[in-house]
Amino acid sequence: MTDTTIESYRHSPSxxxxxxxxxxxxxxxxxxxxxxxxxxxSDLSDPLMSGAWEAGDFMNQVSYTLMSLxxxxxxxxxxxxxxxxxFTPLAIAAFAWLGASALMSQNPxxxxxxxxxxxxVCLMAAGWILVPVGIRxxxxxLSVLAAGVLMLCYAGIVLTPSHAVHQLADFLEPDLAGDWRxxxxxxxxxxxxxVLMTFVGLFITxxxxxxxxxxxxxxxxxxxxxxxxxxxxxxxxxxxxxSYLARRSSTLGRRSFYCLAPLVLFNALAVLAIYSNTMDTIxxxxxxxxxxxxRTDVWQFAIGNxxxxxVLGHGFMAFWRTDEVMSxxxxxxxxxxxxxxxxxxxxxxxxxxxxxxxxxCVAFVVIGPIISYHRYRRNRSSRVAPxxxxxxxxLLQVWLFGIYFNCFESALFDRGNRxxxxxxxxxxxxxxxxxxxxxxxxxxxxxxxxxxxRKRRTTA
Numbered sequence: 001m002t003d004t005t006i007e008s009y010r011h012s013p014s015x016x017x018x019x020x021x022x023x024x025x026x027x028x029x030x031x032x033x034x035x036x037x038x039x040x041x042s043d044l045s046d047p048l049m050s051g052a053w054e055a056g057d058f059m060n061q062v063s064y065t066l067m068s069l070x071x072x073x074x075x076x077x078x079x080x081x082x083x084x085x086x087f088t089p090l091a092i093a094a095f096a097w098l099g100a101s102a103l104m105s106q107n108p109x110x111x112x113x114x115x116x117x118x119x120x121v122c123l124m125a126a127g128w129i130l131v132p133v134g135i136r137x138x139x140x141x142l143s144v145l146a147a148g149v150l151m152l153c154y155a156g157i158v159l160t161p162s163h164a165v166h167q168l169a170d171f172l173e174p175d176l177a178g179d180w181r182x183x184x185x186x187x188x189x190x191x192x193x194x195v196l197m198t199f200v201g202l203f204i205t206x207x208x209x210x211x212x213x214x215x216x217x218x219x220x221x222x223x224x225x226x227x228x229x230x231x232x233x234x235x236x237x238x239x240x241x242x243s244y245l246a247r248r249s250s251t252l253g254r255r256s257f258y259c260l261a262p263l264v265l266f267n268a269l270a271v272l273a274i275y276s277n278t279m280d281t282i283x284x285x286x287x288x289x290x291x292x293x294x295r296t297d298v299w300q301f302a303i304g305n306x307x308x309x310x311v312l313g314h315g316f317m318a319f320w321r322t323d324e325v326m327s328x329x330x331x332x333x334x335x336x337x338x339x340x341x342x343x344x345x346x347x348x349x350x351x352x353x354x355x356x357x358x359x360x361c362v363a364f365v366v367i368g369p370i371i372s373y374h375r376y377r378r379n380r381s382s383r384v385a386p387x388x389x390x391x392x393x394x395l396l397q398v399w400l401f402g403i404y405f406n407c408f409e410s411a412l413f414d415r416g417n418r419x420x421x422x423x424x425x426x427x428x429x430x431x432x433x434x435x436x437x438x439x440x441x442x443x444x445x446x447x448x449x450x451x452x453x454r455k456r457r458t459t460a
Contacts, residue, residue, distance in 0.1 A: 015076075015133055023131045024141055026074045030128045031145045033067055034421045035193060040183035041156055041163035044170040060416050061117050068124040071131060079130045082436045086126050086428045090368060094360040095119065098316050098413065101353040105315020107322060114317040117415045125424035130432070135387040139207040146200045146216045149193065153182030153223055180226035191229025192405065192419050194220045195236050199397045206390030231408045238262060239400045243393060246400075252374045259370055259400060266407035270344060274300050295343050295408075302342040306351045313354040317414075320348075345406030349413065361412060369399050369427050375434040392433055399426035 015023070038059065075083055098118075102111035132138040156164030157180060166176035166187060179187040197220035205213030224232060245258040273282075273296050305314065313319075320341050342348045350358040373396055380388075402423025406412050411419040 020133050020137070023074050023133060024137055026070055027128050027131045027138070027141050028144060030067055030071055030124060030131075031141070032148075033063060034416070034418055035145065035149055036152075037184060038063075039185070040152065041160055042185050043163060044172070044185070045167065046171065061120075064117065064124065064416060065120050068120045068127075071124050071127045074131045075127055076130075082432050083127055083130055085435065086431050088368070088431070090360070090364050094357075094364040095122075097357045097360050098353055101312050101357055102316040102318075104312045105318045107315055107318040110322075111315040111318040114415060118317075118413050121415055121421060122413075122424055125421050126428040129425055129429050135385075135391055136208055138391070139204055139387075142200045143204050143208065143212055143216070146197050146204070146220070147212075149183070149197065150216065150219045150223065153180075153184075153190070154219070156182050157226075179228045180223060182223065187227040188229050188231065188409070189418070191224055191227040191232035192409075194224035194227065195232045195239075195401055196398065196418070196422055198224070198236060199394055199401070202397070203390055203394040206393070207387045231405065235401055235404050239397055239404065242400055243397045246373070246396060247377075247393065252371070255374055256370050260366070263366070263403055263407065266404065267344075267346065270295075270299060270407065274303070298342050299344060299347060302344075302347050302351050306347070309354065311354045311356065313350065313352045313357060316352050319352050341410035343409055345410045345412035345414075348410040365412065365423065365427055366403055369430045372430040372434040376430070379434070388433075392430075395426045395429045395433065398422050399430065402426065 098115055102108065102115045105111035129138070132141060153164070164180065164182050166173065166179045166181055168174045168177045170176065176187060181187045181190045184190040184193065198217055201213045201215075201217030201220055203213070204216060221236075224236065242258055242262065246255050249255045249258060305319070342351060346358060346362065349361050353361070373392070376392055402411070402419055405419050409419070411417045411423070414420045
């Protein structure tokens with residue numbers, strides 16, 4: 001970045017109030033579309049709800065496409081360089097391999113359609129964070145989102161508990177009776193969102209309002225406990241602890257160890273559980289629930305099919321619930337072929353895109369953000385704004401939760417999945433933060449450079 005670019009960036013005219021409001025509204029609409037379901041307070045006693053997620057696919061595609069175009073149109077011109085640079089050669093290679101896998105899929109039409117939807121969501125995830133005028137406006141947007149989601153969820157518990165709490169009358173999972181789900185269709189969805197809202201509360205505390213942030217934090221944690229979503233309950237304190245250690249580490253190796261050790265451990269335990277009945281029992285009692293028992297059956301079934309097509313896989317998002325898999329009769333006593341996914345995002349990527357796809361996706365989603373965060377910490381100045389520090393912590397926590405969550409659920413590159421959207425946003429956000437003056441904040445390396453220029457002018 002040249003001196004002229006820095007000065008023009010610093011002295012660029014402030015956006016008009018109308019522009020500020022329109023950009024804030026766009027970002028809020030994007031997040032609302034992602035977080036708030038199109039059918040809140042759904043009636044799970046209706047047998048037709050078992051296939052509702054398939055029925056809503058077309059509406060999702062249309063709304064997400066329109067919102068993605070609106071998001072891209074709202075990114076300021078001076079930030080388009082940042083937006084485009086986020087699609088690094090590594091990111092392009094990962095998406096290119098997904099495309100190759102879709103073309104060679106056992107169901108190319110299905111894979112290509114789902115890949116197109118995934119790309120739309122990724123563009124929106126990469127762009128929305130550049131739309132707000134500044135970090136304080138971003139904090140205000142997230143405050144409105146969190147307040148709205150939490151009020152709706154608690155209102156549902158009080159006013160319409162039969163549609164906000166799992167009931168014995170639920171068609172698919174009556175054993176979840178008593179678990180809170182709020183506006184969401186399942187307690188695990190609600191649990192994941194409440195973890196994200198917890199991070200939002202911490203972010204608000206560090207940027208705009210300590211009282212509001214603390215209130216959001218307490219309400220989100222309380223609702224999370226009500227959901228009894230074990231995976232989310234376990235991961236929340238883990239993420240907070242790992243993020244604390246990562247922030248206080250000075251070397252890339254130490255940061256990588258703290259961030260990746262739980263990821264490696266979780267996946268190692270999953271593999272071990274396949275071959276050990278004792279580990280299987282321990283793992284299921286820790287992270288499973290009445291809605292899903294026997295993860296190891298599904299993992300074993302998925303690994304067996306992965307080894308049949310280890311290079312290109314079975315096709316991007318074209319394995320589970322397909323006719324070929326549902327009619328599998330080779331193992332008549334194994335019910336895993338009827339699962340919706342493998343309950344492990346990394347295994348699903350390997351199964352559908354092959355080992356090369358897994359390698360590229362892990363490099364893009366896991367390795368790249370560690371390097372980005374380390375670069376940001378290495379280059380930051382002591383004069384960096386507290387809001388920027390709070391943003392970096394928020395993105396780090398969202399990213400850690402996303403990569404750990406995928407050890408037990410399948411969210412990687414899963415179209416409109418909430419965890420994937422926020423994970424993808426964190427991947428791009430950490431990259432932007434390490435390279436550019438994200439959200440009108442001057443990057444630390446150039447602060448010292450400008451100070452040198454001022455000194456030169458004074459001595460001249």
